[in-house]
Amino acid sequence: MPPLRHVILALAALAGLVTSALPVTAAPAERRIALVVGNGAYAAGPLPTAANDAGLVAQTLQAAGFDVVGARDLDEASLRRSLRDFTDKAAAAGPDAVAFVYLAGYGLQLENEAYFAPVDARIEAASDVPLQALRISDYVKRLAALPLKARFVVLDAARTAPFRLAGDPLAGGLPLVEAEPGSLIAYNAAPGTVGPAETGPYGAYALGLVEMIREGGLAPAALFERVRLRVAEVTGGAEVPWSASRIEAPFVFLERAAGAPSLAGFTPPRSPLGEIGAREAYAACLGRDTLAGYEEFVAAYPRDPLAKRVRAIIAARREALTWRRSALADTREAYWSYLSRYPRGPHAWDARRRLTALAAAFEPPADYRVLAYDVPPPPPDEVIFVARPALVLDDPVYALPPPPVAFLPPRPTVLVELAPPPPPVETSVLPVPVYVPVPTYVIAPPAVVPPPNPVLFQNLHVTTTAVMHEHGPEPVPPGAARLTAPAVGAVAGAALGAAAARIALPPALQTATGRGAPGQIPRAAAGPAGVTVPGATVLRPSLPGQIPSQAPAGPRPTPAQALPGAGGTPLPAAAGRPGMPGLAAGTPPSGRPAGLGQIAPGGPPPASQPPVPPGQPIPAARPPQGSSAAAPLQGLQPQGVRPPVSPSRPVQPPRMVAPAQAPRPAMQPLAPPRMVARPPRPDDGLQRMRMEQAVRQQAMQRQQALQAQQAQSHQRFEAQQMMQRQQQQMQDAMRRQQAQAMRQPQMMAPRPQPLSPHPPQAAPRPAPHAPPGHGCGHPGGPSCR
Secondary structure (H helix, E strand, O other): OOOHHHHHHHHHHHHHHHHHHOOOOOOOOEOEEEEEEEOOOOOOOOOOOHHHHHHHHHHHHHHOOEEEEEEEOOOHHHHHHHHHHHHHHHHOOOOOOEEEEEEEOOEEEEOOEEEEOOOOOOOOOHHHHHHHOEEHHHHHHHHHOOOOOEEEEEEEOOOOOOOOOOOOOOOOOOOOOOOOOOEEEEEOOOOOEOOOOOOOOOOHHHHHHHHHHHHOOOOHHHHHHHHHHHHHHHOOOOOOOEEEEOOOOOOOOOEEOOOOOOOOOOOOOOOOHHHOOHHHHHHHHHHHOOHHHHHHHHHHOOOOOHHHHHHHHHHHHHHHHHHHHHHHHOOHHHHHHHHHHOOOOOOHHHHHHHHHHOOOOOOOOOOOOOOOOOOOOOOHHHHHHHOOOOEOOOOOOOOOOOOOOOOOOOOOHHHHOOOOOOOOOOOOOOOOOOOOOOOOOEEOOOOEOOOOOOOOOOOOOOOOOOOOOOOOOOOOOOOOOOOOOOOOOOOOOOOOOOOOOOOEOOHHHHHHHOOOOOOOOOOOOEOHHHOEOOOOOOOOOEOOOOOOOOOOOOOOOOOOOOOOOHHHOOOOOEOOEOOOOOOOOOOOHHHOOOOEOOOOOOOOOOOOOOOOOOOOOOOOOOOOOOOOOOOOOOOOOOOOOOOOOOOOOOOOOHHHOOOOOOOOOOOOOOOOHHHOOOOOOOOHHHHHHHHHHHHHHHHHHHHHHHHHHHHHHHHHHHHHHHHHHHHHHHHHHHHHHHHHHHHHHHHHOOOOOOOOOOOOOOOOOOOOOOOOOOOOOOOOOOOOO
């Protein structure tokens, strides 16, 4: 018996051999899903860039490997179903999946909850908000409960809402919230603030988000940090985005290849802010976006012009933190404590609404217990910034100094000059902008599962390409000339085809509209086991008012058996149903125009049959000799209605005839097809060429109509821009007048005059044109000098 140690060594060697023979486990595949919604067609006030922003973000996510579904201008029912279907899809995606939600439109907040408004929302009171808008926390918590790798919820909705409430107002902007574990939540404007009105075809936040995704190699927190710097730079400090991230798993939207240039621009400093200069310190505290960071800047540079702008940001953040602490406590003492600090704050009416619900008085008792906050009370110079429902950083009343010119490298020119997308013609479909290729050193992560529509994901760096024919099943062979925009399909400007890059509708909208992807045409009829029937087209003969024909009962053809009449082959004559030799294959009867799917080959009629004038009945066709044809057809029957069948001459469809069965006594055997005199069959290649020519003509007509629509929409857009500029100028003028009116009482206050021993003289009467109460020497006016 061998020693024990020899046995142990042999077992260890065997285990090593088995381990080395096992295959190496591959990295887990990462599936990415996204829901993108752009609501702009609000009845209370349209939002012109929401749909364009959603289309641009959806296209960029597609390029990053996301399986994107999206829509625009959704009502309440469609929006709820779309979000519910997306959470169900995320639940089935697996533990390595990444979920991304982007909502562009109008956001609201009520009692520390964020809401997203559908386009049909009619909000006339605070109580209407939870009834007609969607509470975001419901879906955030649902996604947080799923075993996902990462979750993103981006709300491009912090804007001045157009709803006019009767009664107590709502706090503006969106509330301060905490991100769930493994999640990131982001706003286009910081809590308590609202973004300015957009003047271009795209919003500043959507362009900044798309730009940073295209950079590649950025972790989620760093990516949204650079988005904040870019948007603050582009808007001149009028809009400062906000984000909170608790994603710990490694994740990047796109990677940077080996040898790629390093990311230029902002780098978080390691030195104290007081040692790097005011400009760099401002960028650093804006990148951190914390109350402590802003306070450090004010302490280090109290007399710098940027200190006033930073104090405004501090005021909004301090108030948001105070309200969140009070709302989480949800007690009478908590709301009394908030009102003691901010009696005219943005959430003062929310606090009073909660006190009413708690059956408590607005005025606290003298001995109530004040809630302990994590932040000190606001100093007196901050109150001016939080005395309105929301802080507007570009309001001329505050006269905030402009921020530094740039924090990051210049934005790519292709994004600066990005043209607006053509307006979509289908309901709920997102616009498709011109695709801008990413730099060649930016690549897709190898562990990402390609989405169902991988056109952009597999062509990140492609600059030009064409779309395959929408109606044809075969792709363009390599090296062959592709059809241009006037021919077949559509070409997406200087980028990928718009039809191939369209965003699929959510499942709820696909069911409602009866189609899959936007613009998708139903496929050809399928035979057994999904085999496409030869000769079948997308839409079979169908004229206005035609009754759809039902397929006759009987055994279906096998995949190897061609259908009668396929490819232009004439149908054999049947008992009781004579053929129509006077009509060529594909020619509609009675001189009617060819309907969709009934394109005539264009050949001349056969010589044996004279042409039939339009509107006249077709003469009876003489049955061929040796065949058992039924009585001649006296006239054309209505579309979809079978001709009457005589009981004495029963009809048996061709598909029901079996070669092995004996003929019935009342019927004669069918004549062989070769004995039937038929017009010459048109050549399949010639017919296909003519059909393609007709389709090209239809595509050209559609393209011309689309160009006309684009020109009209461009004119409407320019007129809308002009109106917006005029409204903005009027608003600026009114704000300047208000500011001047606020300063005028101080200027008009009378100065104390020394006592004079002489009696006062009568003041001269003011000029007729001077208003009462003004002018030199008038009572209440300044003294004459």
